[in-house]
Amino acid sequence: MAFDTPAPGSTGSGAVGRFLTLADTAEALSISVSQAYALVRSGELPAIKIGGQGHWRIERDVLEGYIVGKYEENRRRGLWNQAEYADVTELFVDRER
Numbered sequence: 001m002a003f004d005t006p007a008p009g010s011t012g013s014g015a016v017g018r019f020l021t022l023a024d025t026a027e028a029l030s031i032s033v034s035q036a037y038a039l040v041r042s043g044e045l046p047a048i049k050i051g052g053q054g055h056w057r058i059e060r061d062v063l064e065g066y067i068v069g070k071y072e073e074n075r076r077r078g079l080w081n082q083a084e085y086a087d088v089t090e091l092f093v094d095r096e097r
Contacts, residue, residue, distance in 0.1 A: 019050075019057040028063060 020028070025045070026036040039045035040056050045066050047058045 018060050020060060020063060022056050022058070025058045025063060029067075 022033050022036045022040070026033045029036065036045070037056070040047040040058070045058060046062050047056045049055065050057050
């Protein structure tokens with residue numbers, strides 16, 4: 001997944017260069033800003049605070065890595081669930097009839 005970088009001198013949705021705002025991050029993940037904030041505050045999504053007012057910024061590459069990691073986590077969970085029930089005979093009784 002690649003994010004479009006705004007052209008120099010253009011005004012985007014708050015994203016400048018390699019960093020995204022919480023709103024941009026929320027939009028990319030299709031979640032609310034408060035959910036994005038919770039991910040950052042919990043440390044699940046690494047971010048930095050910038051400026052005197054402490055605005056959170058998420059690096060584009062970090063967000064892309066987070067998304068890839070979530071896909072991998074879900075893939076592994078699916079494999080684990082398949083393996084966990086693969087030998088349970090009760091699940092396959094109806095197939096043998």
